[in-house]
Amino acid sequence: MLFHQVHVPPVCSLCSRLCAFRDQNRAQNPLYHNAPVPAFGDLSARLLIVGLAPGLSGANATGRPFTGDDAGQVLYAALLAHGLALGDYRGHAHDGLRLMDTRITNTVRCVPPNNRPTPLEIRTCGFFLDQEIHAMPHLSVILTLGKVAYETTLKILGGNPRQTPFVHGRVVQQGPYTLIASYHTSRYNINTKRLTVEMFDAIMGTVSTSLAATPRP
Numbered sequence: 001m002l003f004h005q006v007h008v009p010p011v012c013s014l015c016s017r018l019c020a021f022r023d024q025n026r027a028q029n030p031l032y033h034n035a036p037v038p039a040f041g042d043l044s045a046r047l048l049i050v051g052l053a054p055g056l057s058g059a060n061a062t063g064r065p066f067t068g069d070d071a072g073q074v075l076y077a078a079l080l081a082h083g084l085a086l087g088d089y090r091g092h093a094h095d096g097l098r099l100m101d102t103r104i105t106n107t108v109r110c111v112p113p114n115n116r117p118t119p120l121e122i123r124t125c126g127f128f129l130d131q132e133i134h135a136m137p138h139l140s141v142i143l144t145l146g147k148v149a150y151e152t153t154l155k156i157l158g159g160n161p162r163q164t165p166f167v168h169g170r171v172v173q174q175g176p177y178t179l180i181a182s183y184h185t186s187r188y189n190i191n192t193k194r195l196t197v198e199m200f201d202a203i204m205g206t207v208s209t210s211l212a213a214t215p216r217p
């Protein structure tokens with residue numbers, strides 16, 4: 001089914017634990033976004049980047065995926081270096097940064113306690129990710145950041161993570177989509193050197209090569 005827009009209610013209450021956490025955060029930080037974080041970028045893009053969930057003081061604060069915390073520094077620097085973004089990333093939603101042929105979303109759209117959504121929350125919000133994927137008429141490449149994003153996206157596309165488990169750098173052709181797996185650009189992964197800037201640059205090279213193989217219609 002092709003959806004022409006992705007409608008996530010701004011006060012979606014499907015996940016009771018996350019709603020309670022949102023209310024708690026709203027009381028502590030009333031100026032934060034504290035709501036489901038909408039995707040960033042055009043539905044007409046050929047590239048979709050899927051993260052895990054908003055960071056408490058990152059996307060949950062600014063209302064834009066990967067914006068305001070360390071994970072965004074690495075991701076947006078790479079997008080700018082590879083011509084997939086224009087402007088300057090300044091860590092807030094009004095920095096004028098533009099994505100080129102790229103859209104960024106999360107597997108789970110509300111901030112979870114300790115950055116850990118439950119399997120039920122992942123499945124529940126997966127409904128919106130499914131909608132999003134099928135609302136992008138030119139989508140050809142999906143870059144997933146982290147195991148949860150990879151497995152959730154693969155299942156939505158009809159794949160089986162047991163047959164093709166998460167491996168950093170793995171490329172899976174799933175129907176019309178090229179699915180690329182990467183470690184998440186989180187501060188933890190960068191600090192522990194599980195993911196280096198050079199490793200992520202190589203992933204972005206794979207993304208660029210995959211996009212070049214599927215020219216815009």
Ligand code: SF4
Pocket residue numbers: 008012013014015018019036108109110121124125128
């Ligand atoms: S995580 Fe997704 S499904 Fe759950 S309350 Fe937030 S927007 Fe709704």
